[in-house]
Amino acid sequence: xxxxxxxxxxRKSPGDRRLEIVEAAAAVALGEGLECVTLRRIAxxxxxxxxxxxxxxxxxxxxxxxxxxxxxxxxxxxxxPAERPEGTPTQHLAxxxxxxxxxxxxxxSRLWINARHLSRYRPVLRDRVAAQEAAWRGRLEGxxxxxxxxxxxxxxxxxxxxxxxxxxxxxxxxxxxxAISDCPAAVTRMALLTAERELGLxxxxxxxxxxxxxxxxxxxx
Numbered sequence: 001x002x003x004x005x006x007x008x009x010x011r012k013s014p015g016d017r018r019l020e021i022v023e024a025a026a027a028v029a030l031g032e033g034l035e036c037v038t039l040r041r042i043a044x045x046x047x048x049x050x051x052x053x054x055x056x057x058x059x060x061x062x063x064x065x066x067x068x069x070x071x072x073x074x075x076x077x078x079x080x081p082a083e084r085p086e087g088t089p090t091q092h093l094a095x096x097x098x099x100x101x102x103x104x105x106x107x108x109s110r111l112w113i114n115a116r117h118l119s120r121y122r123p124v125l126r127d128r129v130a131a132q133e134a135a136w137r138g139r140l141e142g143x144x145x146x147x148x149x150x151x152x153x154x155x156x157x158x159x160x161x162x163x164x165x166x167x168x169x170x171x172x173x174x175x176x177x178x179a180i181s182d183c184p185a186a187v188t189r190m191a192l193l194t195a196e197r198e199l200g201l202x203x204x205x206x207x208x209x210x211x212x213x214x215x216x217x218x219x220x221x
Contacts, residue, residue, distance in 0.1 A: 154200030
């Protein structure tokens with residue numbers, strides 16, 4: 001009698017399988033670019049047939065958009081959680097700005113550059129980029145409004161201030177592909193300086209806390 005034991009193959013639920021596909025696609029997008037997200041490539045990553053991927057994503061553009069959205073959502077939850085731990089709005093903003101500097105942030109910066117470029121030609125991705133931009137604005141604006149209500153921040157329009165901070169971060173992130181290593185501190189700290197100025201904070205109020213946050217987490221400045 002054969003001693004070979006045939007293991008029963010466990011079938012994943014449709015929800016779990018779809019999540020697995022999106023997470024694999026997001027990892028490829030972050031590591032290699034959205035152009036590398038294809039049905040065959042993700043099938044290879046998961047060791048399944050391409051037909052299984054196309055069952056959940058008949059149109060590859062939908063998978064590309066989901067890959068970007070998943071990666072951007074995950075990064076936002078790390079940088080600025082919806083349910084923030086204990087601390088003041090100033091501390092949370094300083095932590096956010098500390099985390100958006102240095103090599104650790106370059107990967108998501110490259111993905112945003114990639115997505116915005118491709119979205120010129122891909123309507124589904126364009127809509128997802130717009131949705132993610134709104135999510136990031138909403139999360140940051142909510143924090144600024146909390147600071148205004150608590151008298152920590154002073155700004156006539158938190159929405160405009162939010163956009164100003166994000167525009168500076170986008171501008172700095174645009175250099176993620178050029179690997180500029182000798183950028184002056186006055187440039188790398190532009191987001192911090194902009195936030196301090198536009199929120200009526202004393203010079204260095206955010207910078208000091210950002211340095212403490214970066215030191216505690218090991219994030220480079």
